[in-house]
Amino acid sequence: MRTILFIIQKEFIQTFRNRSMLPIIFVMPLLQLLILAYATTFEIRQIRILLVDADKSTCSHQLIMKYQGSPFYKIVGDSPSYAKAVEALYNRKADQILMIPSGFEKGLKKEGKTKIQIVNDAINGSAAALMNAYTTSIARDYNSELVVSSFLGIQVQPPVTIERSFWYNPELNYQTYMVPGILVILVTLIGLFLSGMNMVREKEIGTIEQINVTPIKKYQFIAGKLFPFWFLAIAELAFGLFLAKLMFNIPIVGNLGLIFGAAAVYLIVMAGIGLVMSTITQTQQQSMFLSWFFMIVFIMMSGLFTPAESMPWWAQYINSINPVMYFIKIMRNVLLKGSEFQDIIQPFLALCTLAVLALAIAINRYRKTT
Amino acid sequence: MIILFGMPVVQVLIFGFAITTDIRDAKISILDHSKDYMTQDITRKLLSSGYFVLSENLNSEKDIETSFRKGKIKEVVIFENHFAENFEKNQKAHIQLIADASDPNTANLIVNYTSSIINDYQEELLKLSPVPVTITSEVKMLFNPELKSVFMFVPGTITILLMLISAMMTSISIVREKEMGTMEVLLVSPLKPAQIIIGKVIPYFLFSFIIAVIILLMGFVIFKMPMQGSYLLLLGETILFIIMALSLGILISTLTRTQQVAMMISMVALMLPTMLLSGFIYPIENMPVVLQWVCQLMPPKWFIIIIKSIILKGSSFSYIWKETLILFLMTLLFIFISIKKFKIRLQELKN
Numbered sequence: 001m002r003t004i005l006f007i008i009q010k011e012f013i014q015t016f017r018n019r020s021m022l023p024i025i026f027v028m029p030l031l032q033l034l035i036l037a038y039a040t041t042f043e044i045r046q047i048r049i050l051l052v053d054a055d056k057s058t059c060s061h062q063l064i065m066k067y068q069g070s071p072f073y074k075i076v077g078d079s080p081s082y083a084k085a086v087e088a089l090y091n092r093k094a095d096q097i098l099m100i101p102s103g104f105e106k107g108l109k110k111e112g113k114t115k116i117q118i119v120n121d122a123i124n125g126s127a128a129a130l131m132n133a134y135t136t137s138i139a140r141d142y143n144s145e146l147v148v149s150s151f152l153g154i155q156v157q158p159p160v161t162i163e164r165s166f167w168y169n170p171e172l173n174y175q176t177y178m179v180p181g182i183l184v185i186l187v188t189l190i191g192l193f194l195s196g197m198n199m200v201r202e203k204e205i206g207t208i209e210q211i212n213v214t215p216i217k218k219y220q221f222i223a224g225k226l227f228p229f230w231f232l233a234i235a236e237l238a239f240g241l242f243l244a245k246l247m248f249n250i251p252i253v254g255n256l257g258l259i260f261g262a263a264a265v266y267l268i269v270m271a272g273i274g275l276v277m278s279t280i281t282q283t284q285q286q287s288m289f290l291s292w293f294f295m296i297v298f299i300m301m302s303g304l305f306t307p308a309e310s311m312p313w314w315a316q317y318i319n320s321i322n323p324v325m326y327f328i329k330i331m332r333n334v335l336l337k338g339s340e341f342q343d344i345i346q347p348f349l350a351l352c353t354l355a356v357l358a359l360a361i362a363i364n365r366y367r368k369t370t
Numbered sequence: 371m372i373i374l375f376g377m378p379v380v381q382v383l384i385f386g387f388a389i390t391t392d393i394r395d396a397k398i399s400i401l402d403h404s405k406d407y408m409t410q411d412i413t414r415k416l417l418s419s420g421y422f423v424l425s426e427n428l429n430s431e432k433d434i435e436t437s438f439r440k441g442k443i444k445e446v447v448i449f450e451n452h453f454a455e456n457f458e459k460n461q462k463a464h465i466q467l468i469a470d471a472s473d474p475n476t477a478n479l480i481v482n483y484t485s486s487i488i489n490d491y492q493e494e495l496l497k498l499s500p501v502p503v504t505i506t507s508e509v510k511m512l513f514n515p516e517l518k519s520v521f522m523f524v525p526g527t528i529t530i531l532l533m534l535i536s537a538m539m540t541s542i543s544i545v546r547e548k549e550m551g552t553m554e555v556l557l558v559s560p561l562k563p564a565q566i567i568i569g570k571v572i573p574y575f576l577f578s579f580i581i582a583v584i585i586l587l588m589g590f591v592i593f594k595m596p597m598q599g600s601y602l603l604l605l606g607e608t609i610l611f612i613i614m615a616l617s618l619g620i621l622i623s624t625l626t627r628t629q630q631v632a633m634m635i636s637m638v639a640l641m642l643p644t645m646l647l648s649g650f651i652y653p654i655e656n657m658p659v660v661l662q663w664v665c666q667l668m669p670p671k672w673f674i675i676i677i678k679s680i681i682l683k684g685s686s687f688s689y690i691w692k693e694t695l696i697l698f699l700m701t702l703l704f705i706f707i708s709i710k711k712f713k714i715r716l717q718e719l720k721n
Contacts (some may be wrong), residue, residue: 122511315388
């Protein structure tokens with residue numbers, strides 16, 4: 001036991017000997033948290049819309065006014081011709097074109113039917129779908145108004161009323177959703193990268209030989225080496241949660257003990273993986289590259305940015321060994337919904353299994369003799 | 371080596387096929403107090419849409435909380451009592467949708483899809499009494515008619531991998547020499563410092579270029595990405611970006627002393643912002659204004675605009691000269707600062 005403590009002591013000394021490490025471990029991630037939490041949103045702030053009004057009638061003006069009055073739209077101009085308007089889309093000067101053809105009002109009054117055209121810059125597919133939905137719904141509102149005003153008495157309200165309730169996040173606040181996820185990334189960085197690179201560093205510098213000729217046992221060495229980073233990661237999680245509560249007021253509905261319990265297991269998984277990487281690679285550069293590869297894949301598939309359940313079946317299969325996915329699930333469920341232990345038993349057990357697996361492989365592969 | 375080239379391939383495959391912002395097979399629950407022909411019709415319509423999958427039929431409101439907490443379902447559709455009766459007799463029937471908004475984006479999409487399916491059902495029933503005045507909107511999605519999200523991801527993946535290889539790995543490699551002490555040995559040799567650096571950097575340049583080409587090929591061949599613009603321009607801009615990233619890597623290496631620090635800086639100051647602030651996943655126009663300024667400083671942001679313009683819009687140089695100039699100036703800046711720092715170091719060595 002004492003041996004482990006000695007190694008831990010050595011690790012802490014080594015880590016903090018490097019003066020730039022301290023701010024990097026604590027300050028940078030927290031800066032990131034602040035910046036990224038505000039950046040990650042799918043909401044649309046303002047649609048830059050270009051109007052082409054070939055009709056210039058009372059009706060077309062009324063329709064245009066509806067967009068002018070909305071804070072979601074910024075009218076970047078009205079162009080005389082369709083061709084010029086499309087040019088603006090190419091130039092990224094506008095996101096959307098609303099084209100009202102000539103004969104708009106006439107069509108409405110005489111035949112009761114008319115058309116408008118909405119052209120969207122669809123490079124960002126999901127944003128385009130949203131923009132389109134907003135614009136068409138405003139046009140539909142105008143439509144309903146016309147019906148009501150010209151034909152009183154006709155019921156425009158559809159019989160089925162749909163009431164929407166959003167639980168756990170009634171304001172659809174994206175930060176509430178993203179911040180726990182970002183915290184997970186930051187904590188993973190420390191747990192996976194630093195621990196992995198640390199091991200390889202000894203190999204690279206050559207001090208590992210010196211350790212190997214001592215009577216220290218494998219598990220003692222590994223435990224001692226991993227503990228400091230595991231500890232730092234948990235400390236960072238705590239600090240991060242505190243800041244998150246302070247700055248973003250994210251709800252902490254559930255039991256924090258559950259979170260830290262899950263975090264403890266999760267970080268063991270990460271440290272274990274870092275360790276396995278270090279047994280495969282010879283240099284810190286390789287170790288970092290490999291870790292980075294896995295991290296990117298795990299994070300993208302974890303449901304942090306995009307819903308994990310929407311992935312095809314083979315991807316979900318791969319996801320079943322993705323520790324990030326389980327941890328994010330636990331974080332979100334406990335923090336935002338107040339899930340109890342029996343609710344998160346499945347992901348928690350999965351994490352435990354992964355931890356045992358990772359450590360077993362790591363200890364097995366680590367040889368005191370080269 | 372396998373990892374070096376296999377990694378981008380695997381990533382592009384995963385991003386292209388697995389990651390999507392859309393809804394597919396979302397688990398929902400139905401709480402049906404009426405169980406009449408109408409509610410069953412609507413339920414059938416919902417479940418055959420491809421968006422939803424039935425997780426369970428709940429029996430009471432009490433079970434909703436537990437189901438949500440377990441993360442089993444994303445939405446509950448509640449039909450009131452005597453639904454069909456109310457619809458036909460009183461022209462007023464009520465459906466409540468409760469969504470788990472811990473993921474607000476998905477919740478919003480799910481609720482919107484559910485509502486529009488229900489509204490479609492209504493419109494079919496009411497076809498007998500058409501609305502007297504209709505404005506139809508003709509919708510055109512320019513540059514990406516099928517709203518494929520893979521077109522967003524391929525340029526983004528190229529950017530991230532280039533940043534990784536050119537900036538991160540270069541910086542770590544140079545710092546390694548410093549850390550090992552072999553840099554001193556190189557510096558006192560007859561080799562000029564510029565030669566040393568260029569020699570170190572060329573392998574990464576080649577790797578980056580080959581990987582970029584592989585990813586682009588995958589995009590065109592596997593994902594059928596359309597190429598509207600000039601290949602030459604695309605490759606030219608890619609080379610510019612690689613040189614920029616290399617110079618950034620060199621710059622980082624002049625600022626740090628150990629590999630660990632170099633890696634952490636690259637990771638934290640480059641990778642995460644590249645993923646999130648470059649417009650790769652989250653559109654920049656939707657961020658708070660202050661952040662948008664920060665994004666302007668990110669080289670990846672400009673490169674992504676350039677790539678997307680060339681590939682999807684077929685832009686010629688006249689459309690993207692501004693962004694190209696910015697990348698070029700950034701490169702010059704990085705090289706300039708690196709040279710200055712290096713000279714200081716050489717002075718220290720001589721003294």
